[in-house]
Amino acid sequence: MSVYTPLSTAELEHFLSRFALGSLQSFRGITAGIENSNFFVSTGAGEYVLTIFEHHTADEVQDFVRLARHLGQQGLRVPAPVADRQGEWLHQLKHKPAILCPRLPGEHISNPQPEHCAAIGSALAQLHIAAADLSPMRPDNRDYHWWLSTGPQLVSALNEQERGLLEDELAYQTAHRADWLALPQGWIHGDLFHDNALFSDDGQVAILDLYNASAGALLYDLAVVANDWCCDVNGVWKDGCVEALLSGYQTVRPLTAAEQAGWNLVLRGAALRFWLSRLLTRRLQQQQAGELALQKDPAEFMQKLLRRRAQ
Amino acid sequence: MSVYTPLSTAELEHFLSRFALGSLQSFRGITAGIENSNFFVSTGAGEYVLTIFEHHTADEVQDFVRLARHLGQQGLRVPAPVADRQGEWLHQLKHKPAILCPRLPGEHISNPQPEHCAAIGSALAQLHIAAADLSPMRPDNRDYHWWLSTGPQLVSALNEQERGLLEDELAYQTAHRADWLALPQGWIHGDLFHDNALFSDDGQVAILDLYNASAGALLYDLAVVANDWCCDVNGVWKDGCVEALLSGYQTVRPLTAAEQAGWNLVLRGAALRFWLSRLLTRRLQQQQAGELALQKDPAEFMQKLLRRRAQ
Known part of the structure; x- marks a missing residue:
């Protein structure tokens, strides 16, 4: 914006x-x-x-x-x-x-490669560890409970295929809720898309935009990165990227057995969360744009100004 | 919304x-x-x-x-x-x-008549008097200084006639700034359009939406009402409405000589203020809508979810 x-x-x-x-x-x-x-x-x-x-x-x-x-x-x-x-x-x-x-040094990268994924993995693990002793944590207002309450409100804007997908995925996530709750928790960035990172010439990475940071499953934070940095817009994995991300992360903080077992579940949850929030944003913006066009024509007050000047 | x-x-x-x-x-x-x-x-x-x-x-x-x-x-x-x-x-x-x-009693009215204008005039004067002893007042963030700083930023979105009008009106308001400063000041509602009032069967009026209330010229508040309640969308006065508004107001608080002399100046300023804010809102909304369409396609994450489910 x-x-x-x-x-x-x-x-x-x-x-x-x-x-x-x-x-x-x-x-x-x-x-x-x-x-x-x-x-x-x-x-x-x-x-x-x-x-x-x-x-x-x-x-x-x-x-x-x-x-x-x-x-x-x-x-x-x-x-x-x-x-x-x-x-x-x-x-x-x-x-x-x-x-x-x-102002932090570095440039945004438009198409992350395995070396970028390894670097962000390592930086994210450092963030998870460095933040762990800071309390209290802010609750995540886009978590599972938000998915459950928001999903049904969006159904009317979806076609049949989308509706079926949404309902089925919510049921799947609900069925595996216990697996989520077994994952290590802590401060998460929550929105670490690649436009929220800067890479400088010395290979260091800066992490921007902590404004969605909250409590959450650490693995979810890594899944948000994977779904953005490591695949194309259709979700197809790019060669070597996920491997580099996980490997970079684990040089600093090895994943637990529960995390390794839950990777696909959490990747799905992370995709669901951003699908839902983008659907919601689009609906609100369409409403705003529509109302604006209908109700708030600037020309009305230009006409009024012209009249008052003519008096 | x-x-x-x-x-x-x-x-x-x-x-x-x-x-x-x-x-x-x-x-x-x-x-x-x-x-x-x-x-x-x-x-x-x-x-x-x-x-x-x-x-x-x-x-x-x-x-x-x-x-x-x-x-x-x-x-x-x-x-x-x-x-x-x-x-x-x-x-x-x-x-x-x-x-x-x-919840306050009453209904919105869609096309205010002289009796509604008299009633809102009287209610607004009561508000001005009742609020006078409450301090500190919030500064008006849509005042003359905002007009001066915002106007030039909007020029690129205006055609030649609009640009000329804007520049000329800003110059006029600047030349008559001393007349504004001579007007009685106090808490003003700042946004008393007719959809911010409810009329009940007993003829009483409720004033809603105090969220733009700030310090300002009391006469400006009355001019905002006049520009919305008392004319059509082209600014043409409806029969008897302004007269009823001013008369209703003055049953409670008579206008000073400076206010009577400044009426047209302030009507122009009030029209300018809403022209500017609507232009700004439209520009921001267009930018948002455009960026949304370009950058934040929900389908991207639906595709990613489908891929993760297929893994």
Whole structure:
């Protein structure tokens, strides 16, 4: 998503005056992400990313930021916010929660190869271990219980094949619920698609966008990665990618026997979760677009302005 | 907007158990409003409206709710939240801020007549007076400064006539800024379109949706009403409506000389403000819809699910 919240140079300069980071040199909006407004910001002290949260409460942001700082303190490459002169790291900007983070080095990759999969596997295992001692954990609001409550609401928008698939998969996941519950739990990223990683020339990987982090099965986090990084859009595995991912992960944290046995079950659950959330998003957006077209024509107020000017 | 946040009977029953309002009898989503999810809720104690805030922080909601309670305590018909057994009126539901208010009596009217305009004028003046002693006031984030910063960002989406109109009106408003600043200020509703009012059989009017309330010129609030209640979609005044609105308002609070002199200026500003915000909303929605179509095809994860099931 392009920038939601517009920001003037004066507003940004005022915001930056709280920090000991020198004066503003330049900034520009980042046309990515659909939850937040993001800006690249250059100051005398270096390169930063400013994030304004559009859809999260300050409480939720505090959870994310606490996790990011915890991981950053242990040396992981994640966007950990910088503190201002008063030691505050969570701010208000345009009446919304906002944070300022150092800009992490590296580039996005468009088509992950086995070496990228190995690197992200290893980085994810490090994240799982580094986050383990941070409590309390945020509950996952897109977990099994959400699948069960959301699925039936979407049925009317599905064709017969889709409906059959959804109902059958929900039944399968329910039947194997005990297997899920036997999996090791902890903080998970929850949304580690390849556009949430940066690779730098030194081979290091940075993990972005911790805003879906929550409690969950660690193996589920790995399955989200596999379903995005290791296959094409039809789900066909790319040569060597899953193997590299699992191998990279296990150099840091070996999988348990329950995890090894549950891999396909969890891959299915991870695909189901994003199918459901995308269906829901599409339905809401269609409703919004439809209502907007019907009800909120800007031209109405342009006409009214023209009339008032003619009075 | 239809319901954003899905809610199960069990979730709602759990939520209601905090209140001394008896047990849940029925509920349904309300397909109106684009900022919040709203539900009609019937309990043993009566009829309520549950609001889940989708885009506001708990801090912002606290501001709105404080105002609603303040107005309600002075006898105005506004949605003032009820407290639970612990005396709390602001809650979390599905990780979002939520309030429960008594359902106000009355019906929306589709085409306001002079008697409705007189009644809303009088009710708005009462609101202005009743709110005056509540501080601090929330700043208006859609005020003159927002017009100035937002207008130029929208220019690329406008044709030549629209661009000329926008630039000329911004210059006019800037030239007359001193006249605005001479107007009496206070809490304003900020969005009192006719779908934010309910008329009951006894002729009483309830004012809904205080979520844009902020500090501002009182006359601007009246101009927002005039531009919506008192004219057609082309801005042509309907017979007798503005006169009834102003007369109803002044039975409670007479306009000052500066207000009488500034009426057309403020009518123009109020039309400009909603033209700008609707243009901005349309642009953001188009971007969202476009990105969704390009990037977030649900079918991708349906295919992946099918593959994982076949493994």
